[in-house]
Amino acid sequence: MDYSGTTVALDGFGVEGGFDVLEAGIREAAADGVKLRVFGPRGQIDLGGLDGVTLIDTSESISNEDDPVSSVRSRPDASIVRAVADAAAGDSQGVVSLGSTGAAMAAATFGLKRSRGVKRPALAAQVPAPGKAVLFLDVGANLDVRAQHLVQFAWLGMAFSSAVLGVDRPKVGLLSVGEEAGKGREAVVEANGILSRSPEIDFIGNVEGGDIPASTADVVVTDGFTGNVVIKTMEGTAKAVGNAISGAARKNPISAIGGLMMKSALGGLRKDLHPDTTGGAILLGLRKVAVVGHGSSGPEGVANAIRVAARAAAVDSSGRTEEMLHRVGANRGAIDSGRDS
Amino acid sequence: MDYSGTTVALDGFGVEGGFDVLEAGIREAAADGVKLRVFGPRGQIDLGGLDGVTLIDTSESISNEDDPVSSVRSRPDASIVRAVADAAAGDSQGVVSLGSTGAAMAAATFGLKRSRGVKRPALAAQVPAPGKAVLFLDVGANLDVRAQHLVQFAWLGMAFSSAVLGVDRPKVGLLSVGEEAGKGREAVVEANGILSRSPEIDFIGNVEGGDIPASTADVVVTDGFTGNVVIKTMEGTAKAVGNAISGAARKNPISAIGGLMMKSALGGLRKDLHPDTTGGAILLGLRKVAVVGHGSSGPEGVANAIRVAARAAAVDSSGRTEEMLHRVGANRGAIDSGRDS
Numbered sequence: 001m002d003y004s005g006t007t008v009a010l011d012g013f014g015v016e017g018g019f020d021v022l023e024a025g026i027r028e029a030a031a032d033g034v035k036l037r038v039f040g041p042r043g044q045i046d047l048g049g050l051d052g053v054t055l056i057d058t059s060e061s062i063s064n065e066d067d068p069v070s071s072v073r074s075r076p077d078a079s080i081v082r083a084v085a086d087a088a089a090g091d092s093q094g095v096v097s098l099g100s101t102g103a104a105m106a107a108a109t110f111g112l113k114r115s116r117g118v119k120r121p122a123l124a125a126q127v128p129a130p131g132k133a134v135l136f137l138d139v140g141a142n143l144d145v146r147a148q149h150l151v152q153f154a155w156l157g158m159a160f161s162s163a164v165l166g167v168d169r170p171k172v173g174l175l176s177v178g179e180e181a182g183k184g185r186e187a188v189v190e191a192n193g194i195l196s197r198s199p200e201i202d203f204i205g206n207v208e209g210g211d212i213p214a215s216t217a218d219v220v221v222t223d224g225f226t227g228n229v230v231i232k233t234m235e236g237t238a239k240a241v242g243n244a245i246s247g248a249a250r251k252n253p254i255s256a257i258g259g260l261m262m263k264s265a266l267g268g269l270r271k272d273l274h275p276d277t278t279g280g281a282i283l284l285g286l287r288k289v290a291v292v293g294h295g296s297s298g299p300e301g302v303a304n305a306i307r308v309a310a311r312a313a314a315v316d317s318s319g320r321t322e323e324m325l326h327r328v329g330a331n332r333g334a335i336d337s338g339r340d341s
Numbered sequence: 342m343d344y345s346g347t348t349v350a351l352d353g354f355g356v357e358g359g360f361d362v363l364e365a366g367i368r369e370a371a372a373d374g375v376k377l378r379v380f381g382p383r384g385q386i387d388l389g390g391l392d393g394v395t396l397i398d399t400s401e402s403i404s405n406e407d408d409p410v411s412s413v414r415s416r417p418d419a420s421i422v423r424a425v426a427d428a429a430a431g432d433s434q435g436v437v438s439l440g441s442t443g444a445a446m447a448a449a450t451f452g453l454k455r456s457r458g459v460k461r462p463a464l465a466a467q468v469p470a471p472g473k474a475v476l477f478l479d480v481g482a483n484l485d486v487r488a489q490h491l492v493q494f495a496w497l498g499m500a501f502s503s504a505v506l507g508v509d510r511p512k513v514g515l516l517s518v519g520e521e522a523g524k525g526r527e528a529v530v531e532a533n534g535i536l537s538r539s540p541e542i543d544f545i546g547n548v549e550g551g552d553i554p555a556s557t558a559d560v561v562v563t564d565g566f567t568g569n570v571v572i573k574t575m576e577g578t579a580k581a582v583g584n585a586i587s588g589a590a591r592k593n594p595i596s597a598i599g600g601l602m603m604k605s606a607l608g609g610l611r612k613d614l615h616p617d618t619t620g621g622a623i624l625l626g627l628r629k630v631a632v633v634g635h636g637s638s639g640p641e642g643v644a645n646a647i648r649v650a651a652r653a654a655a656v657d658s659s660g661r662t663e664e665m666l667h668r669v670g671a672n673r674g675a676i677d678s679g680r681d682s
């Protein structure tokens with residue numbers, strides 16, 4: 001991947017492992033050629049000798065405990081607000097934060113322009129599934145949605161999956177309570193109808209809860225309430241199953257040895273499920289992409305979040321998204337009046 | 342548990358393992374003193390010598406492939422329709438099916454009276470969690486709901502958990518996207534407000550997706566769309582994690598031995614997650630309880646589904662539910678006008 005000419009604004013606060021982890025991640029991303037503008041405390045971050053990386057001294061930050069909306073509005077000097085302003089001013093082409101998702105979402109929504117034609121930006125997560133990651137949206141930006149919003153999420157997800165994640169003709173599914181087109185909430189049934197009549201999109205119809213970890217689709221679309229609950233349910237269930245396995249292994253010495261023997265083999269699984277590999281949540285539908293990695297990320301997770309934003313900027317993800325939305329907008333009249341082209 | 346005087350109507354079709362499995366389950370339940378009226382084919386089910394068990398010869402059934410609503414309406418001789426009619430006529434006090442959930446739900450909703458004060462019956466599932474089962478509703482009966490429906494689900498779940506499952510003062514949580522009372526869809530925020538002002542209910546506030554498998558609450562309430570998606574997501578995630586572990590164990594001989602050694606210890610976990618132990622989905626809010634077990638159930642699963650229905654009938658679950666709803670109804674005026682008692 002050629003990132004030349006791509007600059008990413010990075011919120012320098014929020015990594016739970018501390019500034020050492022952040023620095024290591026920055027070094028990894030910079031080695032790939034990503035240019036960075038880092039908003040963090042000069043005394044604690046040392047980026048000496050890194051080509052294309054600038055530190056802009058910033059001492060204020062917004063934490064997970066702060067109310068996102070009011071904090072973003074009242075604290076223009078906070079690192080995430082400055083990073084967003086940097087991208088808005090054109091000094092960078094994407095924003096990355098490892099801090100509060102709520103604060104990053106609020107700052108980006110207020111500070112960055114929406115792509116032409118986008119009604120509601122959506123938050124997407126990459127869910128680890130066998131052999132690939134499933135792009136799942138919305139996971140929390142829009143709690144009450146109408147059919148037209150679900151349709152836009154499908155377009156936003158498809159555009160990002162193909163332009164940034166490199167999936168050729170992504171298969172898009174709509175989350176519902178049954179595979180049949182008539183199953184689901186009113187808004188979901190209506191969205192299914194519209195998507196079924198959109199020849200530009202590889203719509204595979206409704207998918208169910210169990211289809212997300214089974215990676216039936218490349219992109220799965222839902223409202224932000226259901227999406228948020230589902231993604232936390234997946235994390236909680238994986239954790240509960242993992243705990244039950246550890247508990248079972250501790251119960252008797254024979255199985256404890258068995259557990260130890262399996263440990264190395266399970267390393268691969270753990271890597272699949274670890275936040276480091278997924279690159280975090282991505283706010284789609286804005287002129288610049290905003291990525292929020294997990295605060296628990298290691299260096300690799302920090303670097304991956306930066307890479308996702310850099311790739312989005314390098315391939316002009318939002319330009320391509322606008323173009324796709326424009327195309328479907330032009331077709332809307334034909335679709336609604338029942339004609340095929 | 343004393344089931345004397347309690348008769349359950351059983352749909353004799355739908356067990357994937359065949360009539361032998363059904364028979365074995367019937368024998369287990371009958372040994373506990375449950376009386377049964379079984380609607381199945383005389384030539385294939387042999388219940389000779391079982392006290393209190395009557396076979397009513399029935400050759401027609403509704404399968405998972407049939408459309409539930411139209412099949413139930415057009416086929417009065419189908420086993421599930423006859424079993425429901427039996428309970429409606431007072432010849433039995435509860436209905437159990439191991440067949441199509443949709444057909445059982447449709448037959449019960451059409452054929453059984455709603456409890457006084459209940460607007461919408463809800464489908465509840467028992468989710469296996471560490472040390473207990475969490476009662477989770479609605480998992481598919483009501484896709485679009487208002488705040489008042491969520492509040493009723495809380496009351497239905499609480500009544501069933503305390504009266505039938507024997508939980509002393511069950512802790513009730515409301516599923517949302519954050520713990521704070523103001524987080525969530527409009528209907529959820531409104532329901533949180535009403536439940537917070539209901540002193541008769543042990544409301545612990547909003548819970549998140551990850552809290553269900555962590556068994557933070559005894560009863561978790563949501564709309565039928567989110568609930569259905571969540572329960573299928575949990576099943577799918579547990580399966581994906583299990584598959585990943587088996588895959589890891591197969592990868593190299595050392596970890597394969599480890600996997601074998603862990604197998605007996607994991608037996609307990611498998612039992613926790615197996616449908617046999619949860620007793621199936623329960624339709625709440627009707628004058629007679631209707632229970633739908635998994636078609637994949639073994640004898641123990643069949644017996645448990647029967648036991649849940651018998652226990653509900655023996656303790657007059659719907660009478661207690663009506664009483665609770667009547668109490669909250671009487672308080673509604675006081676709550677709405679801001680007074681505390």
